[in-house]
Amino acid sequence: MEREKTSLAAKRYSRDMLIAGALYAGVVIGGALTLNQEPPQWAVVVIALLPMLPALLMLRAYLVFLKGMDEFQRQIQSEAVAIAAGVTGFGSFSYGFLEEWAGFPHLPLIWVLPTLIFSWGVALCIVRLRYK
Amino acid sequence: MKNRLKVLRAERDWSQADLADKLEVSRQSVNAIETGKYDPSLPLAFKIAAIFGLPIEQIFSADESAQAAE
Numbered sequence A: 001m002e003r004e005k006t007s008l009a010a011k012r013y014s015r016d017m018l019i020a021g022a023l024y025a026g027v028v029i030g031g032a033l034t035l036n037q038e039p040p041q042w043a044v045v046v047i048a049l050l051p052m053l054p055a056l057l058m059l060r061a062y063l064v065f066l067k068g069m070d071e072f073q074r075q076i077q078s079e080a081v082a083i084a085a086g087v088t089g090f091g092s093f094s095y096g097f098l099e100e101w102a103g104f105p106h107l108p109l110i111w112v113l114p115t116l117i118f119s120w121g122v123a124l125c126i127v128r129l130r131y132k
Numbered sequence B: 001m002k003n004r005l006k007v008l009r010a011e012r013d014w015s016q017a018d019l020a021d022k023l024e025v026s027r028q029s030v031n032a033i034e035t036g037k038y039d040p041s042l043p044l045a046f047k048i049a050a051i052f053g054l055p056i057e058q059i060f061s062a063d064e065s066a067q068a069a070e
Helices: A002-035 A041-049 A052-067 A071-102 A109-131 B005-011 B016-023 B027-034 B042-052 B064-069
Strands: none
Touching (some): A071 B027, B016 B042
16 A cells, blocks of 8 residues: 555656656757857846756656655655755855866856756765665 | 563564554564663653553563662
């Protein structure tokens, strides 16, 4: 019964992520093609912000999935998110100083969210192993 | 915190998955509680007690080191 509920939640999460991922790819490809037509500045700003919509759908899918978890699973998730936030926050802060003071090459801010997601994935594996 | 979950479960011939179903949690959660890696919340502890038909203190007890510190 509980197993069915968990797998249903996981299926819904995968489905929602897949839809959001497809929308994201569509918006990014469509945006890049539209930018080739040299649209006005206001349109460029709108196009640049459009990928946020499917990204927010991904966040929503994760939050729905999180809400359906039991307290132990939620603890694992919150520990992993806290580690990822720490790694990303302190990592980008440190690199910011290296850029400003030590002349390190400039890295675009667009990499902050992927870094957060990647470090969350790694942290999740580590935290899960610790509780095994 | 220590607990007698494994023994109580074995007495009733329940698997971890059976108990997880009754508690509406994942099997991993039951395993983490049994091995003492995770202490359940008070509502979950009450639910466990109700399922086994025992008072909480007959299932869970403080660690000896924690008791000694008191």
